[in-house]
Amino acid sequence: MNTPVSPDVAAAAADSVAGAATLGERFARLHAASRADPFPDLAARDRRLARLETLLADNAEALADAVSRDFGHRSPAETRLAELFPSREAIRQARRELRSWLRPQSRSTSFWFLPGRSEVRWQPLGAVGIIVPWNYPIFLAVGPLVGALAAGNRALVKMSEFTPATARLFAELIAKNFADDEVAVVEGDASVAQEFSQLPFDHLLFTGATSVGRLVMRAAAANLTPVTLELGGKSPAIIGPQANFARAVERIVVGKCLNAGQTCIAPDYVLLPQGREQEFVETARQVVARCYPELATTPDYSSIINERHYARLAGYVDEALAQGAEAVPLAPGVAADPARRRLPPVLLLKVADSMRVMQDEIFGPILPLIPYRDFDEAIAFVNARPRPLALYLFDAEGARVERLLERTVAGGVTINDTLLHIAQDDLPFGGVGPSGIGAYHGRAGFETFSHRKSVFRQSGVNGVGLFKPPYGRLFERLLAFLMR
Numbered sequence: 001m002n003t004p005v006s007p008d009v010a011a012a013a014a015d016s017v018a019g020a021a022t023l024g025e026r027f028a029r030l031h032a033a034s035r036a037d038p039f040p041d042l043a044a045r046d047r048r049l050a051r052l053e054t055l056l057a058d059n060a061e062a063l064a065d066a067v068s069r070d071f072g073h074r075s076p077a078e079t080r081l082a083e084l085f086p087s088r089e090a091i092r093q094a095r096r097e098l099r100s101w102l103r104p105q106s107r108s109t110s111f112w113f114l115p116g117r118s119e120v121r122w123q124p125l126g127a128v129g130i131i132v133p134w135n136y137p138i139f140l141a142v143g144p145l146v147g148a149l150a151a152g153n154r155a156l157v158k159m160s161e162f163t164p165a166t167a168r169l170f171a172e173l174i175a176k177n178f179a180d181d182e183v184a185v186v187e188g189d190a191s192v193a194q195e196f197s198q199l200p201f202d203h204l205l206f207t208g209a210t211s212v213g214r215l216v217m218r219a220a221a222a223n224l225t226p227v228t229l230e231l232g233g234k235s236p237a238i239i240g241p242q243a244n245f246a247r248a249v250e251r252i253v254v255g256k257c258l259n260a261g262q263t264c265i266a267p268d269y270v271l272l273p274q275g276r277e278q279e280f281v282e283t284a285r286q287v288v289a290r291c292y293p294e295l296a297t298t299p300d301y302s303s304i305i306n307e308r309h310y311a312r313l314a315g316y317v318d319e320a321l322a323q324g325a326e327a328v329p330l331a332p333g334v335a336a337d338p339a340r341r342r343l344p345p346v347l348l349l350k351v352a353d354s355m356r357v358m359q360d361e362i363f364g365p366i367l368p369l370i371p372y373r374d375f376d377e378a379i380a381f382v383n384a385r386p387r388p389l390a391l392y393l394f395d396a397e398g399a400r401v402e403r404l405l406e407r408t409v410a411g412g413v414t415i416n417d418t419l420l421h422i423a424q425d426d427l428p429f430g431g432v433g434p435s436g437i438g439a440y441h442g443r444a445g446f447e448t449f450s451h452r453k454s455v456f457r458q459s460g461v462n463g464v465g466l467f468k469p470p471y472g473r474l475f476e477r478l479l480a481f482l483m484r
Helices: 007-016 023-036 040-057 061-071 078-102 140-151 163-179 188-198 210-221 245-261 275-292 307-322 375-383 400-405 441-449 475-481
Strands: 106-107 117-124 127-131 154-158 181-185 203-207 229-230 237-238 270-272 324-330 346-349 366-372 390-394 412-415 450-457
Touching: 023 127, 023 154, 023 181, 023 188, 040 061, 040 078, 040 140, 040 181, 061 078, 061 163, 078 140, 106 366, 106 441, 127 140, 127 188, 140 154, 140 163, 140 203, 140 324, 140 441, 163 181, 163 275, 188 210, 203 210, 203 324, 203 400, 203 475, 210 229, 237 375, 245 275, 245 390, 270 375, 275 346, 307 324, 307 346, 307 366, 366 375, 375 400, 390 400, 441 450
Parallel strands: 127 154, 127 203, 154 181, 203 229, 237 270, 237 390, 270 366, 346 366, 390 412
Antiparallel strands: 106 117, 117 450, 324 346
16 A cells, blocks of 8 residues: 655655756755754654665566666566565564664663763764775675665655666655655766765765775765765685585576676686586586576576676687687577677686786676685685685585685674575675675664764762862862772
8 A cells, every 4th residue: 555645745746757956956855954953863764764665666667677677687587686685685674673683781880980870872974975896786786775775864864777667666665755954866967966965965875986985085085075885895705525416506507697697796606616617517417407497588587787898808809819718608509698788607717817807896607716725725726816795615525615704804704605694684794805894784784874873971979070270189089099
């Protein structure tokens, strides 16, 4: 059932569709509202989250269709599984736990200041910005928005120009369900994104490429705007010596083929025991045959987002082959289809560090295999490269798992599977170093979009008056006692 739309919200919808408001005007409305109502109560926040949940539930089919049109084809089943389901779960968790998140946290007070009391209160930051990428345009808009609304903020959302149908639909739905001083969505190309990142937000969250993240951070720095950057990088999957090998290959291939590899935490390359490369090839081909029995025509396999990215991925393979790599198609007999931007999954053997496919985040259905002689060599390989957004290990030995967790640094880790740490709402999601700054999801998102306000409550009975000027003999004795 649709949430009733107030006249103010209806007016905001008309304004959004007409595009009458400039970017600066939209921001000004949100900023002014955040100052006029700096601490929305629990009920107000819950109502906003409920409206967002209803929006997704009532328009699931339309949103999945819009995403598919933007991609040329994107599996509607994958959109429901990887975007709509986790978005609604995030909202449900926030609504369940928001009361406890809002509760002030008591902190210990120094003995010398008792019986005073200390606490931390969670204050909304105000007006926040969210820049959304193209690969999961619903989930990566809604996920940060949940944290922002739960924390009591107003939000301005910039959708990707690569997903115009989704951006337009989401903008219209937000405008119909939220007043223009609560949440607003803007569309536009890179020039709009540049202008967006220069606005004096109270916090700015960006998801996208590392190269663009540097530009966003530089623009935000001019206003001293704090940023959360969700970037990417090359996320390794390691098959350990005591892994269930067939199971490991299946989970790696499934994780890689989701959205045709256009996932920031997709396995980017595989480290596996030397001598088992052919076993990986044969098993991976069986997995692809089971999951996509008619890969050329199945609706379950997604297209590459646009011609530029298709050409980029084809270029990786061509360059690798020219430098001595071996390409192994996982769907033999199924040719690439440039017209439909369908790129069948392919393994690369005999890769070298000099190849672009080993330098850049792949973001597509290409998977290099790199053999190692012992497990320490695999760890060293990971540690010699920029810290990844995700890391995957398949192994049955607990001590080896602990060794990897202690000796490597990654944004998040899934053991004996891929991708699934991102689906745990109570785990912070974020990168480290080149793969990102900060985190969100669940309580971490609420905290990212909140100010931790320190509060000390002085008692009516206290000894602070003994330490004021003029400093005499009593002061010296007391200070000597404190510093003994």
